[in-house]
Amino acid sequence: MIVRVATEGQYELSGEALAELDRLDDAVLAALHAGDAEGFRRAFDAVVAHVRGKGRRLGDAELRESHLVLPAPDTTFKEAEKLLSDYPDRLGEA
Secondary structure, eight states: OEEEETTTEEEEOOHHHHHHHHHHHHHHHHHHHHTOHHHHHHHHHHHHHHHHHHSEEOOGGGOOOOSEEEOOTTOOHHHHHHHTTTOOSSGGGO
16 A cells, blocks of 8 residues: 655555554544644654555656545644544545
8 A cells, every 4th residue: 555644655564564554544543533732732643653664665767646544743632623523433445
């Protein structure tokens, strides 16, 4: 799966890294649904760190269609509420 981090670039994730991303992503959505801004920040930072750490960064010349686009790493809770309102609960639905 190709994941774009807005303002940053694209990463390719597969296998267990993708499954773990789905688990981490659940915490982001749970925090948003609960109105927990601090929990969102922790969970979203973990998602971005996971994508950066476990994904293979695609070079600028290797531009491919993104299956999932994450907001910029500095996205606020209020911005995320708007941006992720129709975000799928399971990444396989993305």
